[in-house]
Amino acid sequence: MKNDLISRDLRHIWHPCSQMKDYEQFPPLEVVGAEGSHLILKDGRKIIDAVSSWWCKSLGHGHPRLREALIKQASKFEHVISANTSNETLVELSEKLSGLCPPLSKVFYGGDGSTAVEIALKLALHAQGAKGQAQRTKFISLENGYHGESGLALAVSDLGIYREPYASVLPEPVILRGLPYVSSSEDPLWKDCSSAWPVIEAQLKPYAETGAALIVEPVLQGAGGMRVYSPDLLRRLRAWTREHGVYLIADEILTGFWRTGEILAMRHAVVAPDLLCLSKALTGGWLPFSAVLIDQSIHDLFYSDYGKGRDFLHSNTYSGNALGAAVALEALSIYSEPGFAGTVSQLSQNMSKAWKQVMASTGVLENPRFLGGVVAADLRLPETLRDQRVGFQVYQEAASRGALLRNLGNTLYWLPPLNSPPEVIGALAEITSESIKAVQKRLNF
Ligand SMILES: Cc1ncc(COP(=O)(O)O)c(C=O)c1O
Known part of the structure; x- marks a missing residue:
C-alpha cells in the first residue's frame, strides 16, 4: 500500500x-x-x-499584518462565548462595521458565509412575523444566484448542480429571470436598465403581499458563472422592496471589500439594503468568520421581554470568535487605507x-x-x-x-x-x- x-x-x-x-x-x-x-x-x-x-x-x-494581529490576539485569548460577554476587539470591529453601510448599525456574527445567509433569511422572516406580516413567507432571489450550501442558503440559490439533489426538502423561492447582464460598466445598461425592468417587475408583482425578503449578490454573481449585471437593477429592486415592505438582503460574501472596484458592491447602486452579509475577505481569508449588518429598525422589532416570540435565538458556537475578529479588524484597516x-x-x-x-x-x-x-x-x-x-x-x-x-x-x-x-x-x-x-x-x- x-x-x-x-x-x-x-x-x-x-x-x-x-x-x-x-x-x-x-x-x-x-x-x-x-x-x-x-x-x-x-x-x-x-x-x-x-x-x-x-x-x-x-x-x-x-x-504580515494579519499574522501579527492573529498572534497578538492569541496571546490574550482565542475564543470566548459571545452571548453574555464582551471584549475590546469585538466592540472595535463592530464599531467599524457599523460605519460600512449606513444606516445598518447592528452587527450579528456567524461562522462562515452560509451561516451569515441563514441568519439574514431567518431574521427577515422572523421580523415580518414580528411586524404582524406572518403571511410574508416567500423568499425571492435572482436567476444564477448562489448563496451557500446550508439549507436556506441553498434553497434560495439557482444552481441546479448544487441544489437539485436536495430540492425535495428545500423551500421553493421565487426566482427572477431576465436580468440585465452586462460585459462591463461601459455597457449602456449599466446606468439604465429600464428596458429590462418591466419583465422583472411583472414577476415581482404577485408577491407584493407575500414576499418576506429578496436576496441578491449585488452586481456580480460568482458561482453562477461570474456574471455581471446592471447596478440600476439594484436601485429598482430597492425601491420596489421598500414600497412593498419586502426586506432586501445583500449577500456581499464574494463582492465585499473591493472585489468589484467599490468597497461594497452596493455602492455601485448608491443604495443600502436592510441586511448585508459579509465573510471571506472580511478576515482576508484567514479564519471562518462572518457578519450580518442589520438595519436598526429590524433589531428594534426584537427588543422586547423574553419569551414573547421576539427573541432571535440563533446561536453559532464561534459567533464573534476573537481570533477572527482581531484579524478582521486589521483587514478592515488595510481596506480603508487611502x-x-x-x-x-x-x-x-x-x-x-x-x-x-x-x-x-x-x-x-x-x-x-x-x-x-x-x-x-x-x-x-x-x-x-x-x-x-x-x-x-x-x-x-x-x-x-x-x-x-x-x-x-x-x-x-x-x-x-x-x-x-x-x-x-x-x-x-x-x-x-x-x-x-x-x-x-x-x-x-
Ligand atoms: C455569494 C456567496 N454567498 C455565500 C457563500 C457561502 O460562503 P461559505 O462557503 O463561507 O459558506 C459563497 C461562497 O462562495 C458566496 O460566493
Missing part, C-alpha cells in the same frame, strides 16, 4: 465540491506553503492562486489588458466580463465538445503550467488577490493562453 501523502489523503479525505473519482487522474496538489499570490508545492513549484483560494484571500497569503482603491483600480486595468490578450491569442473565448478584480469569459465550443469537460482540461493544463484556475465549468476567470503585482497577472495570462491552446490542439477546436 502506497504511503505517500496523496495516497494517505485519498484514503481518508472527502474533498469539498469534488467528484472524488476525478482525483485518480488529477491528484490534489501538495501544498507546503503559501505566500502572496502563490501556493508553494512540495515539488518546489510556486503556482498562482488565481481564485484567491475560493475568493477569500483578497490580501494574499501570509499577510491607497487601497488605487491598488484595485491598477489591478483591474492590468487584468483587463491581459485578459483581452488571452482572448485575442486563443480566439475561443466569448462573452467577456470585466469588473474590479475579476475578469471572466466562456469557452466557445462546438456542439460535439459541450459534454467533454473542456474547462476541466484547461484547469489541469494550467495547474501543470503554474496556475490554479479552478474554472466554473467552461467559464474561465481570474479572481486573484487584490494586491497581486503586474508580473503575476502577466504570468497568469501566459499560462492561461498556453493552457487553452494545448487543449485546443488536443481536441481540435
Whole structure:
C-alpha cells in the first residue's frame, strides 16, 4: 500500500465540491506553503492562486499584518462565548462595521458565509412575523444566484448542480429571470436598465403581499458563472422592496471589500439594503468568520421581554470568535487605507489588458466580463465538445503550467488577490493562453 501523502489523503479525505473519482487522474496538489499570490508545492513549484483560494484571500497569503494581529490576539485569548460577554476587539470591529453601510448599525456574527445567509433569511422572516406580516413567507432571489450550501442558503440559490439533489426538502423561492447582464460598466445598461425592468417587475408583482425578503449578490454573481449585471437593477429592486415592505438582503460574501472596484458592491447602486452579509475577505481569508449588518429598525422589532416570540435565538458556537475578529479588524484597516482603491483600480486595468490578450491569442473565448478584480469569459465550443469537460482540461493544463484556475465549468476567470503585482497577472495570462491552446490542439477546436 502506497504511503505517500496523496495516497494517505485519498484514503481518508472527502474533498469539498469534488467528484472524488476525478482525483485518480488529477491528484490534489501538495501544498507546503503559501505566500502572496502563490501556493508553494512540495515539488518546489510556486503556482498562482488565481481564485484567491475560493475568493477569500483578497490580501494574499501570509499577510504580515494579519499574522501579527492573529498572534497578538492569541496571546490574550482565542475564543470566548459571545452571548453574555464582551471584549475590546469585538466592540472595535463592530464599531467599524457599523460605519460600512449606513444606516445598518447592528452587527450579528456567524461562522462562515452560509451561516451569515441563514441568519439574514431567518431574521427577515422572523421580523415580518414580528411586524404582524406572518403571511410574508416567500423568499425571492435572482436567476444564477448562489448563496451557500446550508439549507436556506441553498434553497434560495439557482444552481441546479448544487441544489437539485436536495430540492425535495428545500423551500421553493421565487426566482427572477431576465436580468440585465452586462460585459462591463461601459455597457449602456449599466446606468439604465429600464428596458429590462418591466419583465422583472411583472414577476415581482404577485408577491407584493407575500414576499418576506429578496436576496441578491449585488452586481456580480460568482458561482453562477461570474456574471455581471446592471447596478440600476439594484436601485429598482430597492425601491420596489421598500414600497412593498419586502426586506432586501445583500449577500456581499464574494463582492465585499473591493472585489468589484467599490468597497461594497452596493455602492455601485448608491443604495443600502436592510441586511448585508459579509465573510471571506472580511478576515482576508484567514479564519471562518462572518457578519450580518442589520438595519436598526429590524433589531428594534426584537427588543422586547423574553419569551414573547421576539427573541432571535440563533446561536453559532464561534459567533464573534476573537481570533477572527482581531484579524478582521486589521483587514478592515488595510481596506480603508487611502491607497487601497488605487491598488484595485491598477489591478483591474492590468487584468483587463491581459485578459483581452488571452482572448485575442486563443480566439475561443466569448462573452467577456470585466469588473474590479475579476475578469471572466466562456469557452466557445462546438456542439460535439459541450459534454467533454473542456474547462476541466484547461484547469489541469494550467495547474501543470503554474496556475490554479479552478474554472466554473467552461467559464474561465481570474479572481486573484487584490494586491497581486503586474508580473503575476502577466504570468497568469501566459499560462492561461498556453493552457487553452494545448487543449485546443488536443481536441481540435
Ligand atoms: C455569494 C456567496 N454567498 C455565500 C457563500 C457561502 O460562503 P461559505 O462557503 O463561507 O459558506 C459563497 C461562497 O462562495 C458566496 O460566493
